[in-house]
Amino acid sequence: xxxxxxxxxxxxxxxxxxxxxxxxxxxxxxxxxxxxxxxxxxxxxxxxxxxxxxxxxxxxxxxxxxxxxxxxxxxxxxxxxxxxxxxxxxxxxxxxxxxxxxxxxxxxxxxxxxxxxxxxxxxxxxxxxxxxxxxxxxxxxxxxxxxxxxxxxxxxxxxxxxxxxxxxxxxxxxxxxxxxxxxxxxxxxxxxxxxxxxxxxxxxxxxxxxxxxxxxxxxxxxxxxxxxxxxxxxxxxxxxxxxxxxxxxxxxxxxxxxxxxxxxxxxxxxxxxxxxxxxxxxxxxxxxxxxxxxxxxxxxxxxxxxxxxxxxxxxxxxxxxxxxxxxxxxxxxxxxxxxxxxxxxxxxxxxxxxxxxxxxxxxxxxxxxxxxxxxxxxxxxxxxxxxxxxxxxxxxxxxxxxxxxxxxxxxxxxxxxxxxxxxxxxxxxxxxxxxxxxxxxxxxxxxxxxxxxxxxxxxxxxxxxxxxxxxxxxxxxxxxxxxxxxxxxxxxxxxxxxxxxxxxxxxxxxxxxxxxxxxxxxxxxxxxxxxxxxxxxxxxxxxxxxxxxxxxxxxxxxxxxxxxxxxxxxxxxxxxxxxxxxxxxxxxxxxxxxxxxxxxxxxxxxxxxxxxxxxxxxxxxxxxxxxxxxxxxxxxxxxxxxxxxxxxxxxxxxxxxxxxxxxxxxxxxxxx
Amino acid sequence: xxxxxxxxxxxxxxxxxxxxxxxxxxxxxxxxxxxxxxxxxxxxxxxxxxxxxxxxxxxxxxxxxxxxxxxxxxxxxxxxxxxxxxxxxxxxxxxxxxxxxxxxxxxxxxxxxxxxxxxxxxxxxxxxxxxxxxxxxxxxxxxxxxxxxxxxxx
Numbered sequence: 040x041x042x043x044x045x046x047x048x049x050x051x052x053x054x055x056x057x058x059x060x061x062x063x064x065x066x067x068x069x070x071x072x073x074x075x076x077x078x079x080x081x082x083x084x085x086x087x088x089x090x091x092x093x094x095x096x097x098x099x100x101x102x103x104x105x106x107x108x109x110x111x112x113x114x115x116x117x118x119x120x121x122x123x124x125x126x127x128x129x130x131x132x133x134x135x136x137x138x139x140x141x142x143x144x145x146x147x148x149x150x151x152x153x154x155x156x157x158x159x160x161x162x163x164x165x166x167x168x169x170x171x172x173x174x175x176x177x178x179x180x181x182x183x184x185x186x187x188x189x190x191x192x193x194x195x196x197x198x199x200x201x202x203x204x205x206x207x208x209x210x211x212x213x214x215x216x217x218x219x220x221x222x223x224x225x226x227x228x229x230x231x232x233x234x235x236x237x238x239x240x241x242x243x244x245x246x247x248x249x250x251x252x253x254x255x256x257x258x259x260x261x262x263x264x265x266x267x268x269x270x271x272x273x274x275x276x277x278x279x280x281x282x283x284x285x286x287x288x289x290x291x292x293x294x295x296x297x298x299x300x301x302x303x304x305x306x307x308x309x310x311x312x313x314x315x316x317x318x319x320x321x322x323x324x325x326x327x328x329x330x331x332x333x334x335x336x337x338x339x340x341x342x343x344x345x346x347x348x349x350x351x352x353x354x355x356x357x358x359x360x361x362x363x364x365x366x367x368x369x370x371x372x373x374x375x376x377x378x379x380x381x382x383x384x385x386x387x388x389x390x391x392x393x394x395x396x397x398x399x400x401x402x403x404x405x406x407x408x409x410x411x412x413x414x415x416x417x418x419x420x421x422x423x424x425x426x427x428x429x430x431x432x433x434x435x436x437x438x439x440x441x442x443x444x445x446x447x448x449x450x451x452x453x454x455x456x457x458x459x460x461x462x463x464x465x466x467x468x469x470x471x472x473x474x475x476x477x478x479x480x481x482x483x484x485x486x487x488x489x490x491x492x493x494x495x496x497x498x499x500x501x502x503x504x505x506x507x508x509x510x511x512x513x514x515x516x517x518x519x520x521x522x523x524x525x526x527x528x529x530x531x532x533x534x535x536x537x538x539x540x541x542x543x544x545x546x547x548x549x550x551x552x553x554x555x556x557x558x559x560x561x562x563x564x565x566x567x568x569x570x571x572x573x574x575x576x577x578x579x580x581x582x583x584x585x586x587x588x589x590x591x592x593x594x595x596x597x598x599x600x601x602x603x604x605x606x607x608x609x610x611x612x613x614x615x616x617x618x619x620x621x622x623x624x625x626x627x628x629x630x631x632x633x634x635x636x637x638x639x640x641x642x643x644x645x646x647x648x649x650x651x652x653x654x655x656x657x658x659x660x661x662x663x664x665x666x667x668x669x670x671x672x673x674x675x676x677x678x679x680x681x682x683x684x685x686x687x688x689x690x691x692x693x694x695x696x697x698x699x700x701x702x703x704x705x706x707x708x709x710x711x
Numbered sequence: 712x713x714x715x716x717x718x719x720x721x722x723x724x725x726x727x728x729x730x731x732x733x734x735x736x737x738x739x740x741x742x743x744x745x746x747x748x749x750x751x752x753x754x755x756x757x758x759x760x761x762x763x764x765x766x767x768x769x770x771x772x773x774x775x776x777x778x779x780x781x782x783x784x785x786x787x788x789x790x791x792x793x794x795x796x797x798x799x800x801x802x803x804x805x806x807x808x809x810x811x812x813x814x815x816x817x818x819x820x821x822x823x824x825x826x827x828x829x830x831x832x833x834x835x836x837x838x839x840x841x842x843x844x845x846x847x848x849x850x851x852x853x854x855x856x857x858x859x860x861x862x863x864x865x
Contacts, residue, residue: 348775349776352775639762678777678778680778683768683780684764684771684780687761687762690763693771695778701771702759
């Protein structure tokens with residue numbers, strides 16, 4: 040009988056993509072440093088999980104491919120196969136294929152694909168170089184002073200996996216001794232687990248426990264008889280270890296033997312249970328902590344939205360309570376309301392935080408892309424990422440990937456020069472591409488910076504004139520900054536050659552539009568010959584923004600503060616007419632005025648004489664909106680008007696105000 | 712706030728030949744919609760006008776944190792409003808992911824009508840065009856126009 044797996048499909052897809060991202064990342068690490076055991080282990084684990092998941096879900100082709108990939112990875116891990124460019128390329132190809140299959144499953148639900156070509160490559164890699172074993176090992180073990188003596192440790196209770204061996208060999212190279220220790224606990228001891236813990240603690244003062252029998256966990260729970268065995272690595276001599284341990288009451292050391300690493304061979308049982316206490320020699324020597332995995336729960340984003348709605352409602356009702364408290368003047372009530380106010384504020388910020396995701400999710404796709412692109416273009420590029428922990432709202436994260444890919448592609452294709460050219464300009468042959476993210480106030484800044492050729496303002500100007508985007512006269516009056524801004528004009532593309540990488544007719548204007556749709560800004564700094572930097576400013580979230588609440592007649596609207604430059608009070612007499620357009624003079628500048636009541640066809644008539652002008656910015660031009668009064672600045676939770684009401688000009692969305700009424704958010708870009 | 716009239720009814724041994732409808736008035740005519748689509752019946756909440764939207768969109772309301780668009784079928788189908796102000800209600804429907812409300816002059820009751828008493832029609836009984844009507848139901852001498860919501864909100 041086949042189980043219905045469809046309900047798990049979403050989770051499967053999401054997790055596979057996550058694993059795939061991780062795999063790409065780690066393989067890049069491994070490519071950089073073929074001794075990176077941690078990366079190899081991570082790859083192995085992710086590939087294994089992927090295999091398990093796909094066969095559970097019944098995607099046999101996927102499972103089969105990952106299975107063969109795993110075979111090669113096992114050989115890497117065991118050192119019987121060397122990590123080289125050929126095999127890494129092949130595995131990258133497998134990742135691509137896996138991605139294709141996953142995408143196919145996502146769109147059509149069908150995971151069938153013929154992978155025999157890749158499987159053939161994988162098999163040939165596996166069979167091709169089994170005899171590289173010796174070379175590999177010689178590199179790890181220091182070849183000198185192999186002590187011939189004690190081989191007495193054959194009775195060691197421990198079995199070693201290849202991973203253990205690598206650790207032990209590494210330890211040996213660094214002059215650590217590997218000791219096999221049997222510790223006895225007094226049979227009448229009442230707190231065996233505590234004793235065991237103390238033993239571990241004593242050893243870990245200057246040494247490291249590789250593994251123990253029974254496992255560390257069992258020891259901690261007291262699940263052992265009168266003795267236990269430990270494998271430790273240490274620089275301290277056996278005697279002082281014995282002395283230290285025997286100072287613990289109810290503990291005696293039954294035996295301590297030094298193990299000769301060279302005489303060890305791998306235990307070949309493949310499905311050995313994972314070792315309990317892993318000591319990574321590298322980490323130990325460097326004094327670093329082994330990274331801890333965070334516990335997480337996967338939550339449907341809809342549920343978070345729901346939670347957010349409920350919090351919004353709570354805040355709204357709190358507002359009502361406040362009103363009642365204020366009019367009825369009940370001090371008991373007001374005290375309670377203050378408490379509720381504090382809690383609901385906290386609640387709101389917690390819910391917001393829950394929606395935040397590290398930008399890592401997006402950034403992790405890039406190293407692989409940069410690697411492939413630079414290889415294709417024969418460029419040598421160091422790709423550096425900074426601040427990938429920076430958090431952004433989920434809604435922004437989903438949108439920011441494409442524009443960044445575009446900018447990175449541009450930098451690789453047009454920015455960074457070929458190695459030969461770079462040498463000619465006196466630059467290092469390897470170009471540097473930086474991707475930075477950082478958090479500042481209510482914004483996140485993302486920068487894409489290359490040390491390439493830079494942008495030639497003159498060439499841009501020429502191009503713009505050629506394409507008829509600007510006139511010759513206009514061009515002469517433009518500043519350097521304005522020249523470069525031309526890049527963002529629709530229909531502009533400087534690539535002389537249309538390449539596969541960029542310049543496919545999609546210009547930077549698309550990038551700019553996307554960023555602006557996210558309420559962000561993009562600008563560019565460039566120095567000819569030294570490089571280009573694109574700087575993107577994004578709001579932390581699209582769900583909550585600061586807004587200026589204004590009123591016209593009896594209607595109240597919210598204007599996003601991001602598009603408000605300033606506000607000022609005027610009277611009817613200040614308004615002048617120029618060419619049938621109402622204007623005011625604002626610090627010597629002519630500011631065109633639009634009456635909001637007219638724009639929004641507000642039915643009621645004006646009642647007071649007061650008038651305020653909200654100066655808003657649209658496409659770098661300032662415009663004055665005439666309103667009746669300014670209510671104040673407020674943090675608002677944006678809600679969509681829904682499918683039926685999308686595309687109403689001038690309206691960006693709605694909010695639920697403190698009194699429970701719906702208020703509309705003005706969209707400055709489409710208002711006029 | 713009135714909760715939907717019949718939600719936690721004892722799960723009746725549903726005669727498949729029978730449907731439950733909410734009957735309401737628009738102008739002088741009596742209409743009905745299947746109760747499975749009705750999410751909520753409310754008194755008139757504050758309706759926020761949407762500037763520059765289509766004429767038959769009355770505005771939006773806040774229903775427990777959700778923004779719900781409200782249609783005015785009177786303007787859509789040229790009906791006269793009738794009855795008392797305090798009888799007027801908003802009926803909120805939900806189908807698929809879409810929630811939408813309509814203004815009605817009065818909600819009469821929840822009725823069980825037999826399917827075979829719903830007559831497909833090509834004749835126009837009220838003011839609403841035939842393509843927006845699922846049929847005409849006869850109930851104890853009354854004529855109920857069964858609306859096809861999907862068509863109306865399309």
